[in-house]
Amino acid sequence: MCQLEGTKCSFLLCLGMSIIICSVIYLRTRMPTEPRPLEPQHQDPQPLEPPSCRPFSAECKAFLPGTEKGQEWDPHGCQVERLLLKGGLQCSDLIRDLHVITTPLSHEEENYPLAFIVTVHKELGLFVRLLRAIYMPQNVYCIHVDAKAPLEYQEAVRQLVSCFRNTFLSSRSETVTYAGFSRLQADLNCMTDLAKSEIGWRKVVNLCGQDFPIMSNLELVRYMQSKEWRDRNMTPGVKQPTSFRHRTQLQHIEIFGSHVARKLGLKKGPPPHNLQVYFGTAYYALTRAFVNFVLKSTLARDLLEWSKDTYSPDEHYWVTLNNIKEAPGSHIDGGWAGDIRAIKWRDQEGRAHNGCKGRYVRDICIYGVEDLPWIINKSSMFANKFESNTFPEALDCLEQWHRNKVLHQATVPIEPSWLLATLSNSSSSYFNSSAGA
Known part of the structure; x- marks a missing residue:
C-alpha cells in the first residue's frame, strides 16, 4: 500500500513538472524578441502610395517647351481612374486632384458657351482625361x-x-450597337436634354470616349465664330x-447590343419628302436653332423614322438635314468642309497621311506616339482614336501638349492645381508670364 502511494506521488510530481516546463516554453515562444509599439484597434489600413506617372517619351519631348534646354516635365495627373474607383472623395478634392480648370480662361470663351455630347462605354481613364x-x-x-x-x-x-453643376448624364440610356440606330438615338437623347438647359450654349459638338481635342476651347470658339461658320452647321x-446606297436602299436590323445585319431581299421605300440622301461623318457642330429644328420639325422626325432600319444612320441623318434650305444654319452642298476630326483611314494611307504608327482597328488608326506630329500639324478640332492600354504614351503626350496650349492662351492667372505636369526648376509662373498673350 505504501509502495503504491509512493508511485502515485512520483507520477503527480512528474506531471506537474512537465506542465510547468511546457508552459514556460510556450510563453517564451509567444513573446516578441523586440518590443513593438501598440497598434490602435479598428484602424483602417493606410492607402498604398500611387504608382508614379510614366515619364514622357523621347518622341514627346519635341512638343514640350523647355526640354530643349535639358529640363524635364514631371507629370502628376495620371491617376485618374484610381481616384474615381477608390471612392470616398469629396468633390472639391476630386476636382483638385484631377486638375480640372475651374474658371473661364477668357471673356471671349465665357461669352460663347459650347455644348458637348459625349457617348462612352469603356476606358474610364480615357474618358476622364477627355x-x-x-x-x-x-x-x-x-454624357451618355x-x-x-x-x-x-x-x-x-x-x-x-x-x-x-454643368455636367449631367443623359436622361435616357441606350444599349448602343455599332452602326446601329441606337447610336443616333443616343445623340438625340442628349439633344433633348440640352434643349432644356438654362445655359445659353451656342453650338453643340458630339464626341466619343476615344476622341481627344487638338484645338483649345478658345480656338474652338474662334473657329465656330469664324466668317465661314458663324451661323452655319458643320456636317x-x-x-x-453609289457604293454606299445599299445602306439606305436595303433594310437592316439591329441585333440588340451586338451588330447590324441586312434583311435578305428586303428593299426600303424612298426617303420621305423626296429628300436627297447625303453621306458624311457621324460628327458635327450644330447651332442651337438647328437642334430645335431636329427635335420639332415633322420633316426631321419623318427622316428619323425612315432611318431606323438603315445601316449607320448617323452617317446620313445629320448631313442630309443640313442640306435642306428650311433647316436653320444649313450648308447646302458644303462638301467635306469643316475640319472636325483628324482620322487616319487605312485606305487613305500614302495620300492623306503617312501611315498608322499604332495599329488599325476597323480601318481606323489607333494612334501611337509617332503619329503625334501629323495630328498636331492638322487644323482639326479633335483627333480619333486613342487607346490608353495599347499606346498610352501617345495620349500622355498629346494631353500635356494640349494643356500647355490651353494655359498659355489664358488671360487669367493660372491656378497651380490646373497643371498636369511641372517643369523642373520651374513653377506655374511659366504660364502666368504668358497670360494674355
Whole structure:
C-alpha cells in the first residue's frame, strides 16, 4: 500500500513538472524578441502610395517647351481612374486632384458657351482625361453611358458627373450597337436634354470616349465664330455615292447590343419628302436653332423614322438635314468642309497621311506616339482614336501638349492645381508670364 502511494506521488510530481516546463516554453515562444509599439484597434489600413506617372517619351519631348534646354516635365495627373474607383472623395478634392480648370480662361470663351455630347462605354481613364481636357465651367456637357457598360463603370461616371453643376448624364440610356440606330438615338437623347438647359450654349459638338481635342476651347470658339461658320452647321459630307446606297436602299436590323445585319431581299421605300440622301461623318457642330429644328420639325422626325432600319444612320441623318434650305444654319452642298476630326483611314494611307504608327482597328488608326506630329500639324478640332492600354504614351503626350496650349492662351492667372505636369526648376509662373498673350 505504501509502495503504491509512493508511485502515485512520483507520477503527480512528474506531471506537474512537465506542465510547468511546457508552459514556460510556450510563453517564451509567444513573446516578441523586440518590443513593438501598440497598434490602435479598428484602424483602417493606410492607402498604398500611387504608382508614379510614366515619364514622357523621347518622341514627346519635341512638343514640350523647355526640354530643349535639358529640363524635364514631371507629370502628376495620371491617376485618374484610381481616384474615381477608390471612392470616398469629396468633390472639391476630386476636382483638385484631377486638375480640372475651374474658371473661364477668357471673356471671349465665357461669352460663347459650347455644348458637348459625349457617348462612352469603356476606358474610364480615357474618358476622364477627355472630360478634363474639354471641360470649362461656362460650357455644358451631356454624357451618355451605354446601358450595357459594367455597373462599376456606370457608377464611377455618375460619381464624377455629380461633382459638376454643368455636367449631367443623359436622361435616357441606350444599349448602343455599332452602326446601329441606337447610336443616333443616343445623340438625340442628349439633344433633348440640352434643349432644356438654362445655359445659353451656342453650338453643340458630339464626341466619343476615344476622341481627344487638338484645338483649345478658345480656338474652338474662334473657329465656330469664324466668317465661314458663324451661323452655319458643320456636317461634312456629299451626295450619297453609289457604293454606299445599299445602306439606305436595303433594310437592316439591329441585333440588340451586338451588330447590324441586312434583311435578305428586303428593299426600303424612298426617303420621305423626296429628300436627297447625303453621306458624311457621324460628327458635327450644330447651332442651337438647328437642334430645335431636329427635335420639332415633322420633316426631321419623318427622316428619323425612315432611318431606323438603315445601316449607320448617323452617317446620313445629320448631313442630309443640313442640306435642306428650311433647316436653320444649313450648308447646302458644303462638301467635306469643316475640319472636325483628324482620322487616319487605312485606305487613305500614302495620300492623306503617312501611315498608322499604332495599329488599325476597323480601318481606323489607333494612334501611337509617332503619329503625334501629323495630328498636331492638322487644323482639326479633335483627333480619333486613342487607346490608353495599347499606346498610352501617345495620349500622355498629346494631353500635356494640349494643356500647355490651353494655359498659355489664358488671360487669367493660372491656378497651380490646373497643371498636369511641372517643369523642373520651374513653377506655374511659366504660364502666368504668358497670360494674355
